Amino acid sequence: MVKNEILIVDDSEINREMLRLILEDEYDIVEASNGQEAIDIIEKGDHVFRLVLLDLVMPVLNGYETLQEFNKRGWQHKLPVIIISGDSTDEALSRAYDLGAADFFAKPYNPQIVLRRVMNVIASREYSYRDLLTGAYNRSGFLQMANNFLQKCEDRTKYAVMFFDVKNFKAINSVLGTEGGDAVLKQTYRGMSGAGLEPIFVSRFEADHFVCLVEADKIDIDAMMHENNQVLDWTGRSMQFRFRTGISYIDSDGDVINFVDRAKLSLSYIEDEYLKPYAIFDDKMANNYINAASVTSEFDTSMANEEFKVYYQPIMEAATGKIASAEALIRWIHPIRGFVRPDLFIPVLEKDGFISKLDLFVDRKVNQVMRRWHDQGLPTVPVSVNLSWMDFYDQDMIQNILDHVAQRVTAPGSVRYEITESSFAALKENRGDVLSALREQGAWLLMDDFGSGYSSLGMLMHYKFDILKIDMSFVRQLENNPDVKHIVKMIIDMCHLLGMKVVAEGAETETQVNILREDNCDYIQGYYFSKPLPEEDFKQFLAKCKAEGKI
Ligand code: C2E
Ligand code: MG
Numbered sequence: 070m071v072k073n074e075i076l077i078v079d080d081s082e083i084n085r086e087m088l089r090l091i092l093e094d095e096y097d098i099v100e101a102s103n104g105q106e107a108i109d110i111i112e113k114g115d116h117v118f119r120l121v122l123l124d125l126v127m128p129v130l131n132g133y134e135t136l137q138e139f140n141k142r143g144w145q146h147k148l149p150v151i152i153i154s155g156d157s158t159d160e161a162l163s164r165a166y167d168l169g170a171a172d173f174f175a176k177p178y179n180p181q182i183v184l185r186r187v188m189n190v191i192a193s194r195e196y197s198y199r200d201l202l203t204g205a206y207n208r209s210g211f212l213q214m215a216n217n218f219l220q221k222c223e224d225r226t227k228y229a230v231m232f233f234d235v236k237n238f239k240a241i242n243s244v245l246g247t248e249g250g251d252a253v254l255k256q257t258y259r260g261m262s263g264a265g266l267e268p269i270f271v272s273r274f275e276a277d278h279f280v281c282l283v284e285a286d287k288i289d290i291d292a293m294m295h296e297n298n299q300v301l302d303w304t305g306r307s308m309q310f311r312f313r314t315g316i317s318y319i320d321s322d323g324d325v326i327n328f329v330d331r332a333k334l335s336l337s338y339i340e341d342e343y344l345k346p347y348a349i350f351d352d353k354m355a356n357n358y359i360n361a362a363s364v365t366s367e368f369d370t371s372m373a374n375e376e377f378k379v380y381y382q383p384i385m386e387a388a389t390g391k392i393a394s395a396e397a398l399i400r401w402i403h404p405i406r407g408f409v410r411p412d413l414f415i416p417v418l419e420k421d422g423f424i425s426k427l428d429l430f431v432d433r434k435v436n437q438v439m440r441r442w443h444d445q446g447l448p449t450v451p452v453s454v455n456l457s458w459m460d461f462y463d464q465d466m467i468q469n470i471l472d473h474v475a476q477r478v479t480a481p482g483s484v485r486y487e488i489t490e491s492s493f494a495a496l497k498e499n500r501g502d503v504l505s506a507l508r509e510q511g512a513w514l515l516m517d518d519f520g521s522g523y524s525s526l527g528m529l530m531h532y533k534f535d536i537l538k539i540d541m542s543f544v545r546q547l548e549n550n551p552d553v554k555h556i557v558k559m560i561i562d563m564c565h566l567l568g569m570k571v572v573a574e575g576a577e578t579e580t581q582v583n584i585l586r587e588d589n590c591d592y593i594q595g596y597y598f599s600k601p602l603p604e605e606d607f608k609q610f611l612a613k614c615k616a617e618g619k620i
């Protein structure tokens with residue numbers, strides 16, 4: 070059980086002692102003998118005080134001056150103050166209340182009353198640390214409490230952070246409604262607080278994500294698997310739900326948020342959602358690890374330092390083996406971390422709204438490079454640029470692209486954009502017409518990662534595409550799964566009926582390439598032909614194609 074901390078500020082040692090005796094069973098007590106000392110202790114940050122008991126008449130900085138200093142620092146909302154002075158004239162009290170004091174204790178202290186009122190005042194401020202729905206700590210409450218707790222631990226390596234994600238929470242919400250979703254969250258919190266884990270702090274960190282600080286010894290994978298299948302009884306229906314869990318052992322100094330980020334990151338390394346729905350953070354992940362905050366804070370500098378490079382992956386014509394086009398793929402080559410995988414920073418940039426800057430950079434760069442090569446008499450091909458769903462929420466981005474496309478199209482399809490179905494919602498909410506406007510100006514649209522999501526067919530119904538890219542996950546299984554082979558063949562035929570060409574993504578073997586050829590797939594992209602190449606290497610690749618008549 071972790072006790073809340075209270076700061077007693079009084080120049081009289083006897084007075085401090087009396088209050089300490091009343092409170093110390095329930096609370097951790099820290100003492101200061103005047104206002105300045107109190108401020109120094111709070112600012113040092115070793116404690117998270119839930120309450121200050123403040124004398125009014127003191128040397129150095131008296132009670133009123135102390136309250137004024139608190140207010141200057143914006144503490145009045147976070148840190149309740151109870152006055153404990155012997156000077157209880159109406160005038161003294163109303164001055165203290167004006168300065169934000171929450172309550173007043175008269176001497177002699179009645180232990181029962183003191184305890185009650187301390188509890189009440191703390192409880193009434195508690196909401197800023199708590200998630201109102203579940204009663205768990207909220208994000209900032211958890212981080213404060215956990216950081217403070219670990220700071221005081223002799224051996225922080227005895228602890229671990231666990232990150233729980235309610236699987237398919239969106240689906241639960243849409244089946245049961247928001248109230249049903251809320252019930253799932255409440256049950257999750259109750260389950261966690263009661264579980265054998267005996268977490269030190271439980272928080273609903275964000276949406277359907279729960280984070281716990283636990284003793285590492287208490288983590289019992291078997292028990293966790295057992296408790297993973299939760300059943301919610303909701304207005305006569307029972308609904309099953311499960312968690313995905315990431316675990317990060319606290320093995321070094323640093324803010325708890327780092328361990329939360331690691332635990333969350335390890336979720337993306339879960340290999341089997343059913344048999345092993347958890348992952349433990351390890352150093353291999355650490356090489357790839359980059360926390361969201363540092364992506365955001367470094368983005369502008371990294372752009373300015375040209376750490377972002379555009380790579381080009383050739384796309385070949387299936388029937389002839391000639392190069393047909395290429396896809397522009399962004400690479401972040403970080404001076405310290407080295408190569409950072411796009412799937413680690415793109416989602417972060419999407420959340421922060423920076424992705425549009427990056428996409429615009431790629432668009433401009435591709436255009437600039439191809440124009441230069443063309444002017445130098447070198448071979449070029451159309452290069453497609455990936456757009457993010459976020460771009461369609463950004464009116465400036467849309468306008469920028471639209472403004473430049475018209476000037477750049479030299480032949481239909483010389484400018485191309487790849488869009489995934491995750492853009493669907495953004496398009497519907499914003500400028501659905503932007504896609505047709507782009508096509509009218511001669512740009513081609515590619516439906517990316519077809520088949521990987523839920524509403525690909527819906528996208529095809531609403532918008533017109535020139536080329537469809539079959540997701541890599543299908544190509545992977547072409548050789549071993551006859552059903553997949555049929556699905557791929559059917560997608561290709563469907564596209565041809567709808568007047569679209571087809572690219573198969575991620576072909577790595579000769580067998581895959583042969584099957585795709587037999588099935589009349591138009592184009593193939595994959596390591597079998599080439600990995601994504603830096604600009605210079607791509608230039609060579611094109612030169613070689615030219616020399617061999619493959620362009
Ligand atoms: P995507 O658009 O589907 O890009 C294809 C991904 O498949 C690339 O991963 C490429 O390197 C990989 N790939 C191609 N052939 C093979 C293969 O034979 N085997 C395997 N294992 N992989 C292959 P990459 O470059 O890591 O990019 C991942 C995703 O990040 C892209 O998926 C795209 O959605 C996004 N992305 C990349 N660059 C940009 C960009 O400039 N802007 C935006 N908004 N997203 C980008
Ligand atoms: Mg793509």
Ligand code: MG
Pocket residue numbers: 517518538540574
């Ligand atoms: Mg793709």
